[in-house]
Amino acid sequence: QVGDPFLEKLLLEACLELFATGKVIAAQDMGAAGLTSSATEIAMKSGFGIRLNTSQVPTRESGMQSWEILLSESQERMLFVLESSEEVAAICNKWDLDYYTIGELIDEPMFIVTHNDDTTCNIPLSAFKSERANRSLSRPVDVAQVDDVKRFANNKFDIWEQYDSEVGGNTI
Numbered sequence: 001q002v003g004d005p006f007l008e009k010l011l012l013e014a015c016l017e018l019f020a021t022g023k024v025i026a027a028q029d030m031g032a033a034g035l036t037s038s039a040t041e042i043a044m045k046s047g048f049g050i051r052l053n054t055s056q057v058p059t060r061e062s063g064m065q066s067w068e069i070l071l072s073e074s075q076e077r078m079l080f081v082l083e084s085s086e087e088v089a090a091i092c093n094k095w096d097l098d099y100y101t102i103g104e105l106i107d108e109p110m111f112i113v114t115h116n117d118d119t120t121c122n123i124p125l126s127a128f129k130s131e132r133a134n135r136s137l138s139r140p141v142d143v144a145q146v147d148d149v150k151r152f153a154n155n156k157f158d159i160w161e162q163y164d165s166e167v168g169g170n171t172i
Contacts, residue, residue, distance in 0.1 A: 004076055007076045008076050010095045010096065010097055011076050011077075011078065011095075011097060013095055014091050014092060014094075014095040014097050015027065015078060017091045017094075017095075018080065018082075018087070018088065018091055021087045021091075023082050023083045023084050023085075023086075023087065024080060024081075024082060024083075025046070025081040025082060025083060026042045026045065026046060026080070026081040027078055027079070027080050027081075028041055028042050028078070028079045029077070029078055029079075030073070030077040030078065030079060031073060032073060033071060033073070034069075034070060034071050034072045034073045035052065035054075035057065035069065035070050035071075035072070035079065036070040036071055038079040039052055039079060039103070039111070040111055040125060040128045042079065042081055043105065043109075043111065043125055044125050044128065044129070046081070046105060047109075048105040048106060048107065048109070049105070049106040049107065049108045049109045049110040049111065049112065049125060050103060050104070050105055050106065050110075050111060050112070050125075051103050051104055051106050051110075051112040051113075051114070052070075052102055052103035052112070052113050052114070053102055053103060053113075053114050053115070054066040054069040054070060054102075054113055054114070054115045054120070055114075055115050055116045056100055056101065056102040056103075057069050057100065057102050058098065058100060059072075065115075065120075066113055066115040066118075066120035066121070067120070067121075069115075070113065070121075081105060085101065109124060109125045109126065110122060110123065110124055110125060111123050111124075111125050111127075111128070
């Protein structure tokens, strides 16, 4: 995935305008785990379920299956839940951005996905909840490895420059 700083700027401006309308109920970027992650996070935080139609999601490749669309990570894409979509067209057109209606919140706590007329997923949102693992913390057995890390400390800048510093915010 390669980010597009110009498109990112347009999206940022459009998002700020959408937030200013007061019609935004929820918003989530489509980073890791793509639409699956953003849609389930919105649904679980809101206390609703969600129904998506992946045949309404624009794709770069034709013939993608529903699961591929759900898991595709996409830069410069946002998922919004809105009270009303009246202002969306004007704002997105102003910033030369595409927009699509791909789903809705529902009363039952389910994650339902259709593709054309086929139901491809129908599972409880509770399946996405994860409990924190109770892991014990301890020092590494082989502390001598720390010396190896110190030896490469001078190369940190060179390694860092090979990767996008904005994407790898938690890079070690």
